[in-house]
Amino acid sequence: xxxxxxxxxxxxxxxxxxxxxxxxxxxxxxxxxxxxxxxxxxxxxxxxxxxxxxxxxxxxxxxxxxxxxxxxxxxxxxxxxxxxxxxxxxxxxxxxxxxxxxxxxxxxxxxxxxxxxxxxxxxxxxxxxxxxxxxxxxxxxxxxxxxxxxxxxxxxxxxxxxxxxxxxxxxxxxxxxxxxxxxxxxxxxxxxxxxxxxxxxxxxxxxxxxxxxxxxxxxxxxxxxxxxxxxxxxxxxxxxxxxxxxxxxxxxxxxxxxxxxxxxxxxxxxxxxxxxx
Amino acid sequence: xxxxxxxxxxxxxxxxxxxxxxxxxxxxxxxxxxxxxxxxxxxxxxxxxxxxxxxxxxxxxxxxxxxxxxxxxxxxxxxxxxxxxxxxxxxxxxxxxxxxxxxxxxxxxxxxxxxxxxxxxxx
Numbered sequence: 001x002x003x004x005x006x007x008x009x010x011x012x013x014x015x016x017x018x019x020x021x022x023x024x025x026x027x028x029x030x031x032x033x034x035x036x037x038x039x040x041x042x043x044x045x046x047x048x049x050x051x052x053x054x055x056x057x058x059x060x061x062x063x064x065x066x067x068x069x070x071x072x073x074x075x076x077x078x079x080x081x082x083x084x085x086x087x088x089x090x091x092x093x094x095x096x097x098x099x100x101x102x103x104x105x106x107x108x109x110x111x112x113x114x115x116x117x118x119x120x121x122x123x124x125x126x127x128x129x130x131x132x133x134x135x136x137x138x139x140x141x142x143x144x145x146x147x148x149x150x151x152x153x154x155x156x157x158x159x160x161x162x163x164x165x166x167x168x169x170x171x172x173x174x175x176x177x178x179x180x181x182x183x184x185x186x187x188x189x190x191x192x193x194x195x196x197x198x199x200x201x202x203x204x205x206x207x208x209x210x211x212x213x214x215x216x217x218x219x220x221x222x223x224x225x226x227x228x229x230x231x232x233x234x235x236x237x238x239x240x241x242x243x244x245x246x247x248x249x250x251x252x253x254x255x256x257x258x259x260x261x262x263x264x265x266x267x268x269x270x271x272x273x274x275x276x277x
Numbered sequence: 278x279x280x281x282x283x284x285x286x287x288x289x290x291x292x293x294x295x296x297x298x299x300x301x302x303x304x305x306x307x308x309x310x311x312x313x314x315x316x317x318x319x320x321x322x323x324x325x326x327x328x329x330x331x332x333x334x335x336x337x338x339x340x341x342x343x344x345x346x347x348x349x350x351x352x353x354x355x356x357x358x359x360x361x362x363x364x365x366x367x368x369x370x371x372x373x374x375x376x377x378x379x380x381x382x383x384x385x386x387x388x389x390x391x392x393x394x395x396x397x398x399x400x
Contacts, residue, residue, distance in 0.1 A: 023352075048345070049329075051353060052308060056325045058352040059309040067325040077330040079337075223345040224353055 016220055020047060021054035021064075028064045028071050029053065033220060035075035038149060042083035043218040049078060051223055083218065094253070095145075097205040099138055101257035104198025106131060109264050111190025113175075116272050121185040126178030133170040164260070172267060198261060205254045283321035293331060295374055296320060298359065298367040301341060305358035308332065332357055340366050 017029035029050055036046045057064055068074045114121045141148060152159040283289075293315075300306065300314045308328055315323045335341045340363035347353045359367070 048355070051345075052329055052355055053325065055307070055348075055352045055354050056309050056312075056329070060312075060325075062325075068329075069324070069326040074326050074330075077326065078333055079330065080333065081337075223355070224347050 017050065020050040020220070020222055021057075023058040024050075024054050024064045031071035032064075032075050034153060035072045036078075036080065037220075038153075039075065039080070040082035041080040043220040044223070045080050045083075047221045047225075048223045049075075049080065050220075094208070095138070095141065097201055097208060098253075098257060099201075100204060101198055101201030102134060102138060104194050104196070104201050105257055105261040105264060106134065107190055107194030107197055108261055109194075109268055111187050111194050112265050113268050113272065114187035115191055116269060119187065121183075121187050121190045122181045123183035123185075124175070124178060125180045125182065126174040126176065128182075129174040129178055130171045133174070134167075137167065137170070164263070167260075168264075168267065171264070172271070176271070198258065202254050202258060209250060209253060289320065289323070289327075292374065293320075293323065293327070294335065295367065295370040297328075297331060297335065298340065298363055299371070301357055301359040302364065302367055305344075305356045307354040307356050309354075311357070335363065339363075 014026035014030050017024070017026045017033060020033075021029040032053065033046050033050055036049060041049075053064055053068060056062075056067060060067060064071070110127060111121055152163075296315060296318070297311060300311050306314075308325070311332075312323050312325070312328055315321075315328075332341065332343075336343055336357070340360060341357045342360055344356050344358070345353060346356055
């Protein structure tokens with residue numbers, strides 16, 4: 001494999017684009033396949049679209065930008081069909097497992113706060129407001145999944161930080177400020193229930209990945225993959241998912257909420273330690 | 278009009294489908310060769326960003342079928358072949374276009390030349 005001037009290996013981010021379209025600017029090809037993926041197009045159709053650009057560019061000598069214009073607009077203009085597994089309904093089914101995990105996170109944090117304070121579970125106005133904010137966030141996530149994914153994919157670090165900060169503010173601030181109690185129950189039972197729901201949600205998500213793993217990964221393949229010929233040295237890498245490695249997808253799907261729960265519990269514990277009495 | 282002086286894009290949008298079908302009526306071929314034939318025919322440079330979405334539409338509509346072939350030393354190509362439906366569509370649309378150009382030609386000639394004696398200067 002070639003090495004860049006800085007002595008580093010070529011970016012793994014563009015490995016699929018490079019494998020399918022070695023004569024096309026890798027960032028352009030990557031934007032095209034990313035947009036097609038966000039549009040829910042099946043992996044083999046994405047492979048065909050990128051390979052056709054490669055074919056045209058290498059014959060005409062034109063750059064992809066010159067011949068095809070903006071990659072996102074080109075992807076949209078192709079009007080390729082959405083794969084059944086990528087439909088909004090399928091996405092919502094995936095979100096359901098995350099929703100269950102979020103519910104577990106809530107129960108855990110709520111009970112944990114009562115437990116470390118040696119108190120009963122207390123349903124406060126703040127908790128009700130935070131729960132509503134969380135529910136609205138999940139509904140918004142389901143409704144605006146495409147633009148959110150686009151933003152997160154293009155700006156992953158600020159996107160994740162902003163999501164966590166906004167989430168933490170919407171969750172923690174009402175909890176602290178609106179503390180009027182409207183219902184009481186056992187903290188231990190709440191903790192056990194919360195942990196069970198969270199673990200159940202994670203197990204469900206893992207089971208879904210195992211059951212539908214091959215379909216959900218939906219690798220981007222070259223149209224020549226079956227003919228025994230490949231358009232470039234990196235072609236075998238095309239069989240990986242959009243995110244370069246399915247590990248990233250698996251972790252996002254199964255470990256994001258548990259990780260968020262740990263952070264939330266740590267914040268709750270810190271706030272408890274800091275609060276006088 | 279020369280090929281580096283393209284026709285208004287809204288005119289091309291209307292006529293490009295039938296022109297591509299006509300190119301494919303001569304036998305199966307691939308995207309870049311279609312673009313070259315269109316340019317040679319005087320339509321100007323038809324960019325990939327216009328041509329391939331059109332070919333996709335034709336394929337979805339069942340007017341063409343496509344087959345990938347690995348390149349022999351060169352790049353792999355997707356070959357497009359006219360179907361029977363495509364041939365029928367070409368015949369219908371070609372007839373309609375002929376009538377349409379006659380009608381518009383005559384109408385423009387009337388407007389340009391109130392005497393309305395000739396439409397030959399408009400070609």
